[in-house]
Amino acid sequence: MPELPEVEVKRRYLEGNSLYKPVIRVVVPDARVLDNVTPSSLGRELKRASFVAARRRGKYILLPTDNGRTLLVHFGMTGDIFFLAKGDKRPEWNRVEFHFDNGSCLHYTSKRVLGKIALFPTTDDNDIPDIARLGPEPLSRGFTFKRFQAIVSPRGSAIHSVLMNQELIAGIGNIYSDEITFQAGVRPDRKASSLSPERLRRVFDSMKRVLRRAIQAGANIDKYPDDFIIPHRKRGGRCPRCGGALVKKTIGERSSYFCPTCQN
Ligand SMILES: [Zn+2]
Structure with a gap:
């Protein structure tokens, strides 16, 4: 599932190619991804409009x-x-197409139809319920260690689950949560409330560093640093630091990978 780094890379991509082009037509090959609009209302409301x-x-x-x-x-x-x-080749699993007036087009694809597209009559992000319920952005300058600590340290659940809770901190999922706790040397199943301020500080610092580094690498797993655990999160995967076997454990219904030697 795309997490903050992948979505940020896509955002930059769209910023570079899809702004200030009037939409002339919306085609919806599969309406199951539309959340609060019908294909015809989506087309009508976006007609001649440009993304700004x-x-x-x-x-x-x-x-x-x-x-x-x-x-x-x-x-x-x-x-x-x-x-x-x-004239470009159309992608597979195409669900919604936004055609621009110069012949170019945006294609939203989804193999398993689990994502969604919605349209809101506002340009204020906080008027959108999905957005209003989100916790702070982990990379924003205002998200200081103090704020992080105030959010995380009262929680009795595993640090892995706390990092992944979108209403507490936005954008981190299973994969980057594993990387953050690995880089911090903290087991993902440790109760958040049991972590000392020093250990919590390590989690905070590695959160910022891991997300920035991943964006810098274009969210391309082949370009991640050699000491990242992400490429090794699989059956038989070994720790990039000590070479030991990684452990897979279900935490809050999600599978987490960690190194029992390097993380405690
Ligand atoms: Zn290790």
């Missing part, structure tokens, strides 16, 4: 338009979005 910005909150992309609306895009497990110039 590409923003991200948590795992969501927001595309406000010059006619006072915002398209909300969520990728779910298998969603993606592609910009196609005129």
Whole structure:
């Protein structure tokens, strides 16, 4: 599932190719991904409108338009979005197409139809319920260790589950939570409330570092640092630091991988 780094990379992509182009037509090959609109209302409300910005909150992309609306895009497990110039080959699992007046097009794809597209009559992100319920952005400058500590340290659940709770902190999922706790040397199943301020500080610092580093690498797993655990999160995976076997454990119904030697 795309998490903060993947979605941020997509946001930058859309910012570079999809703004200030009037939409002339919306085609919906599969309406199951539409959340609060019908194919015809989506087409009608976006007709002649242009996206004027590409923003991200948590795992969501927001595309406000010059006619006072915002398209909300969520990728779910298998969603993606592609910009196609005129004549480019169409992607697979295509669910919604936004055709621009110069012949280019945005294609929202989703193999398992778990993502969603919604349209809201506002350009204020906080008027959108999905966004209003989100916790702070982990990379925002205002998200200091003090704020992190105030959110995390009272929690009696595993640090893995706390990091993944979108209402507490936005954008982190299973994969990056594993990386953050690995880099911090903290077991993902440790109760958040049991972590000392020093250990919590290590989790906070590695949260910022891991997310920034992943975005810098274009969220491309082949370009991640050699000491990242993410490429080894699989059966038979070994710790990139000590070479020991990684342990897979279900924490809050999600599978977490960690190194029992390097994390405690
Ligand atoms: Zn290890």
